[in-house]
Amino acid sequence: MRTAYLELLKLSLCDLAGARTLSVSRSGQTRRRDSQVLCRELPDEELALRARGSDWPFSGLTMVGLKRLDDLQVCVESVVADQVEGDVIEAGAWRGGAAILARATLDSLGADERTVWVADSFRGLPPPDRRRFPQDRELDLSRVEFLAVSADEVLGHFARFGLDRGVELVEGFFDETLSKLRGHRWSVVRLDGDTYEATRVGLESLYPGLSAGGYVIVDDYGLIKECKAAVDDYRREQGIGEPIEKVDWNGIRWRRESEPGPRAASPAARARRPSPRSSQPARKRPARAGIPTERELELERELSELRERLKSAEGPG
Numbered sequence: 033m034r035t036a037y038l039e040l041l042k043l044s045l046c047d048l049a050g051a052r053t054l055s056v057s058r059s060g061q062t063r064r065r066d067s068q069v070l071c072r073e074l075p076d077e078e079l080a081l082r083a084r085g086s087d088w089p090f091s092g093l094t095m096v097g098l099k100r101l102d103d104l105q106v107c108v109e110s111v112v113a114d115q116v117e118g119d120v121i122e123a124g125a126w127r128g129g130a131a132i133l134a135r136a137t138l139d140s141l142g143a144d145e146r147t148v149w150v151a152d153s154f155r156g157l158p159p160p161d162r163r164r165f166p167q168d169r170e171l172d173l174s175r176v177e178f179l180a181v182s183a184d185e186v187l188g189h190f191a192r193f194g195l196d197r198g199v200e201l202v203e204g205f206f207d208e209t210l211s212k213l214r215g216h217r218w219s220v221v222r223l224d225g226d227t228y229e230a231t232r233v234g235l236e237s238l239y240p241g242l243s244a245g246g247y248v249i250v251d252d253y254g255l256i257k258e259c260k261a262a263v264d265d266y267r268r269e270q271g272i273g274e275p276i277e278k279v280d281w282n283g284i285r286w287r288r289e290s291e292p293g294p295r296a297a298s299p300a301a302r303a304r305r306p307s308p309r310s311s312q313p314a315r316k317r318p319a320r321a322g323i324p325t326e327r328e329l330e331l332e333r334e335l336s337e338l339r340e341r342l343k344s345a346e347g348p349g
């Protein structure tokens with residue numbers, strides 16, 4: 033029953049359990065802020081996109097796909113079985129789906145003493161900080177409203193599945209929030225913030241608290257070169273030798289072998305942990321209905337062509 037529950041949950045989180053699966057995609061220069069967002073139904077032959085975690089779900093609660101969810105479940109099961117100390121954190125949660133699966137896996141094992149921490153701005157990505165992180169100069173997702181999901185909504189998604197106990201939201205941009213979590217013990221650290229900055233700040237703030245036997249999972253190592261660079265730089269600078277394991281075409285992870293230094297476990301540091309839902313008020317979320325379909329975009333184009341023709345027919349007089 034536990035396996036059946038988790039399998040069904042994963043399908044549902046990916047929006048693969050219903051009659052239709054709607055997908056959101058962007059056109060033009062997808063790494064630029066002016067890239068357009070539109071929505072379409074995935075035909076049967078393209079459902080594999082969702083299973084692989086290659087598209088953006090219109091309704092689903094996670095974009096990471098089944099393989100990365102399976103692997104997250106395996107990591108959580110492994111730290112519980114091996115009694116690896118620490119909580120689970122996802123930094124970069126969007127609608128919360130991956131973190132929901134982590135909570136469900138812990139609950140299904142009776143490991144409800146472990147908290148799932150969900151860190152996000154809950155208002156999308158910040159503009160690139162080109163001075164501190166020049167590596168992000170070509171990657172600007174700060175205007176993609178689709179990536180902005182409020183804290184209330186995310187909590188609501190946990191509640192829908194009856195999984196809202198043992199969850200702490202850490203609200204705000206990572207450079208302000210994650211360093212305050214230094215000193216906390218983690219058994220699984222999942223980083224999914226896309227950029228060099230998000231990945232680097234996540235590693236610097238959370239990796240020192242990762243227990244031996246714990247996992248660090250990085251979602252976009254395969255797809256986003258800025259994310260890969262942050263991981264490679266940090267591993268090189270810290271002399272991390274544990275081998276990187278490929279989860280799928282995009283995700284990677286490694287299992288820490290060394291125990292964290294004494295600082296990570298100090299009670300003083302633990303006391304600095306932020307109160308949940310602390311800092312910033314969530315920005316009002318744009319209506320999901322604002323994403324046009326392909327047909328609507330086509331009509332918009334036709335309309336503007338007609339306007340142009342009308343203008344030239346009217347002539348200067």
Ligand SMILES: C[S@@+](CC[C@H](N)C(=O)[O-])C[C@H]1O[C@@H](n2cnc3c(N)ncnc32)[C@H](O)[C@@H]1O
Pocket residue numbers: 093094095096122123124125126127128129130131151152153154155156157158179180181204205206207224225226227229230
């Ligand atoms: C790709 S989405 C995460 C997908 C999610 N893990 C899932 O299961 O579908 C990236 C998330 O990271 C957050 N994010 C990126 N950079 C951030 C930063 N510097 N501070 C706070 N949140 C950030 C965004 O708000 C967004 O929710």
